[in-house]
Amino acid sequence: MKNAATNVKQQLFEQAAEMLEANPQDLISRDGKIFVKGAEGKSLTVSDVARARLFRHNGAPIVGSGSFDADSVLPDATRFGNESGAYNYGAQAAQVQVDPETGQVKIVQFAVASDCGTVIYPLGAEGQVEGGLAQGIGYALIEGLQIDEGRPINPNFSDYRIPSMRDMPPLQHTFADSYEPTGPFGAKGLGELNMDPTAAVINNAIFDAVGVRVKTLPITPEKILRALKEKG
Amino acid sequence: MIRFDYQEPTTLKKAFSLLEKHGDDARVIAGGTSLLIMMRQRLLMPKVVISLTRIPKFDRITYKPNDGLRIGAGACHRDIELSPPVKKHYPLLHETFRKVAQPRIRNMGTIGGNLAAGDPLTDPGASLIALDAEVTLTSSKGQRTVRLDEFFVDYYQTALEAGELLTEIHVPPPERPGWSHIKFTPRSIEDFATVGVAITVKTSDGTCEDIRLGLNSVASTIVHAKKAEAVLRGKPITEAALREMAEVASTECEPTDDNRGSAEYKLDLIKVLVRRAAEEAVQRAS
Numbered sequence: 001m002k003n004a005a006t007n008v009k010q011q012l013f014e015q016a017a018e019m020l021e022a023n024p025q026d027l028i029s030r031d032g033k034i035f036v037k038g039a040e041g042k043s044l045t046v047s048d049v050a051r052a053r054l055f056r057h058n059g060a061p062i063v064g065s066g067s068f069d070a071d072s073v074l075p076d077a078t079r080f081g082n083e084s085g086a087y088n089y090g091a092q093a094a095q096v097q098v099d100p101e102t103g104q105v106k107i108v109q110f111a112v113a114s115d116c117g118t119v120i121y122p123l124g125a126e127g128q129v130e131g132g133l134a135q136g137i138g139y140a141l142i143e144g145l146q147i148d149e150g151r152p153i154n155p156n157f158s159d160y161r162i163p164s165m166r167d168m169p170p171l172q173h174t175f176a177d178s179y180e181p182t183g184p185f186g187a188k189g190l191g192e193l194n195m196d197p198t199a200a201v202i203n204n205a206i207f208d209a210v211g212v213r214v215k216t217l218p219i220t221p222e223k224i225l226r227a228l229k230e231k232g
Numbered sequence: 233m234i235r236f237d238y239q240e241p242t243t244l245k246k247a248f249s250l251l252e253k254h255g256d257d258a259r260v261i262a263g264g265t266s267l268l269i270m271m272r273q274r275l276l277m278p279k280v281v282i283s284l285t286r287i288p289k290f291d292r293i294t295y296k297p298n299d300g301l302r303i304g305a306g307a308c309h310r311d312i313e314l315s316p317p318v319k320k321h322y323p324l325l326h327e328t329f330r331k332v333a334q335p336r337i338r339n340m341g342t343i344g345g346n347l348a349a350g351d352p353l354t355d356p357g358a359s360l361i362a363l364d365a366e367v368t369l370t371s372s373k374g375q376r377t378v379r380l381d382e383f384f385v386d387y388y389q390t391a392l393e394a395g396e397l398l399t400e401i402h403v404p405p406p407e408r409p410g411w412s413h414i415k416f417t418p419r420s421i422e423d424f425a426t427v428g429v430a431i432t433v434k435t436s437d438g439t440c441e442d443i444r445l446g447l448n449s450v451a452s453t454i455v456h457a458k459k460a461e462a463v464l465r466g467k468p469i470t471e472a473a474l475r476e477m478a479e480v481a482s483t484e485c486e487p488t489d490d491n492r493g494s495a496e497y498k499l500d501l502i503k504v505l506v507r508r509a510a511e512e513a514v515q516r517a518s
Binding site: 101102103104105141142146153154159161162163164166167220221222225 | 416418419420421422423491493494497500501504505
């Protein structure tokens, strides 16, 4: 993202330099405006520059792309390696209620702490936490592709349920105060982090609540009720 | 892509003549929430689709104290849920319709389409049975009235004859003040019920004067559990009596295995949920 944005900025400055009759390296941008350092009075907006670039002879929209590949070492024959240049750390806790007569699990509340390095865009990062947790809850309690003679028999969202917005428990979350030296602005990935511990967290909470441990996913109420009956 | 002719008759009379003309080649559509899924899955491939949405007053909901509630077959779930007389006099219906799918679907799907589809997984039928509802079936030759529990014949089969349309649902004035509705949806709140229970009850001095019990998602049709009702009717309401009633209700159901749970699990659920619903209804009645 940072590399792509840097690339776009360079293209904008090249176009703006022509329009302002200046050198690209003398330009700066602030509050959506581009101007020559020290001459803020004579400025162009980003949209003016982008439009001028699009509608000039041989014009084109400004498109930038960038990629980032953290240092990693492919596993060798002994499976030693380093799959990522930056590792995430996270912790989750769940409070659940289990209905002893139906096996139904109600998640009363969830607490999540995530380490994703510098949080650049808090709203987007929170969305990643919530989305990851929703997928983790689905993985723990609901989801599973069912195959009959080689064919999936629940290949749509009516039969293959995923948690909906209204199924989400109250969630408290926090980000670790952290800086990842290899990432852009000290950031590192976040998306899948909160799917990883959720099934174990929920299973531990169920065990703590009613003393049974279901060892296959999804942990359906039917499996819990069966385990409760066996326990007696 | 299924190619079909689409008709929008503006009167019931025109709708009947189209039905007679096209016979088995035609299917009726209102909200489309059931038919279109069937067509996409190629389970139904009608040559003619007859829409009932332009028939005037087909979605009318009226209430009179001595006659009760009359719901036009074209009324959508959301309109029934939010109807002031429904909220005031039929809290069980308000509660039930509030739980059907989600608002986008409730704004499309109609009650006539829901009942006429004969789908045992949907919620309204059980609650309407618990309120003694009857349906009006109309054809070019005339009208007949059928009790809703006799309207459901088998899986996706109803008492509708060829050329007949379900035109109105009549719910008499509520006679039993206690009610409860349980829609058990452990996977997601936006799922069909694993088991659905609707109950109404009238009590006096700790005795059950009268009771109705409807269940959905537990058999090839929506079930009116008459034997279970008989266990409690006229008897003192005790915990043992409620348990016995729930036990008997489970013998009146024939659930099947599906991705919501095994038949055995659903029988266990019926025993628990019927008892809980009865407890809540009795509490509300007194």
